[in-house]
Amino acid sequence: MSITNTKDGSNKPWRIDMRLGGRDGKRIRKVFATKGEAIAYETFVLKQVDDKPWLGEKEDNRKLSELIKHWYDLHGQQLAQPQSRLRKLELTCFGLGDPIASKLTINDFAHYRQSRLDGEIEDFQGKKTKVKPNTINHEHAYLNAVFTELKRLGEWTLPNPLEGLPQFKIEDTELAFLYPEEIPVVLDECRNAEYEHLVTIVMVCLATGCRWSEAEGLRGNQIAHNRITFVKTKGKKNRTVPIAQGLADLLPRVRGPLFRPCRRSFERAIKRSGLTFPEGQMTHILRHTFASHFMMNGGNILVLRQILGHADIKDTMRYAHFAPDHLDDAITKNPIAGIL
Known part of the structure; x- marks a missing residue:
């Protein structure tokens, strides 16, 4: 009991002796003439604790959604695609039930991701959809960040609730690319498309290894002296790639946007061609085609990294096996080399 009667005969026999925030918190001692005054003062002090950090550390009761919004205001809006990232984080938060962030645990997220894989969690529209482990890994990485x-x-002063939880191991995906005889087929179908500049966009992708969005979003001021400078890239670094005069002549001569969105036109052209691509690589196969042929034609892996704009050399090393002499020592240095 923090309120006691000292019975010492003084005119203030009622004493308060209390600590706020545990044994190491601030100690308060005060005397009063009546027990009612002491109780009233104790009630007053306890009500002030939440507003007085120096009286004891306040428990962090912010919800996960509040934390995500705070992160977005301080950092997230500076990312390359801020609204897309925020939307994905909000979906994860919704699936977790928007818990108090300080009470989120590894076990909570482990159950969440399994439910996502099984298609048991609803999205904002109430729809349940099974997702792939790679999608879960992205959600894990975004929330961890x-x-x-x-x-x-x-x-944030508390531990990261996701620390120590490993992501799912993902098998390397097939890096499909166009064979030399398939490239003219694709270009012919694109020339016959309803959009006249579709073939030009495809040729830019094949000639520079750029992403579809980078080619589709080109503006006139990005073209100069037979060079294309890609800006607002995924890696947030500009990069410049030279192009042949023939390709430069095909680019529209305008100051603003060179092209209009036409991804669907490309998909229809591929469908007409009869070619089939791995899932998720409809337009990215053009980037893979550039990188694969670059290495098969004797290109340098470090130069390829610079052209593609990879921040991590490991991403570029996926194409190393296309080099003509890659691992050729396996032919001459195996134990039966002298027999065959």
Whole structure:
């Protein structure tokens, strides 16, 4: 009991002796003439604790959605595609039930991701959809980055609730590319498309290894002296790639946007061609085609990294096996080399 009667005969026999925030918190001692005054003062002090951090550390009761919004205001809006990232984080938060962030645990997220894989979690429209492990890994990485960045900024002092939880191991996907005889087939179908510049966009992708969005979003001021400078890239770094005069002559001579969105036109052209691509590589196969042929024609892996704009050399090394002499020592240095 923090309120006691000292019975010392003084005119203030009622004493308060209390600590706020545990045994190491601030100690308060005060005497009163009546027990009612002591109780009233104790009630007053306890009500002030939440507004007085120096009286004891306040429990962090922010919801996960509040934390995500705070992260977005301080950092997320500076990313290359901020609205897309925020939307994905909000979907994850919704699927987790928007818990108090400080109470989120590894076990909570482990159950969430299994439910996502099984298609048991509803989205904002109430629809349940099974997702692939790679999608879960992205959600894991995005949410982990929220806690990591807020901790770096001093806005989160508790442990990262996802720390120590490994992501799913994903098998390497097939890197499909167009064979030399398939490239003219694709270009012919694109020339016959309803959009006159579709073939030009495809040729830019094949000649520079750029992403579809980078080619489709080109503006006139990005073309100069037979060079294309790609801006607002995924890696947030500009990169310049030279092009042949023949391709430069095909590019529209305008100051603003060179092309209009035409991904669907490309999909229809591929369908007419009869070619089939792995899932998710409809337009990205053009980038794979550039990189694969670059290495097969004797290109340098470090130069390829610079052209593609990879931040991590491991991403570029996926194409190393296309080099003509890659691992040729396996032919001459195996134990039966002298027999065959």
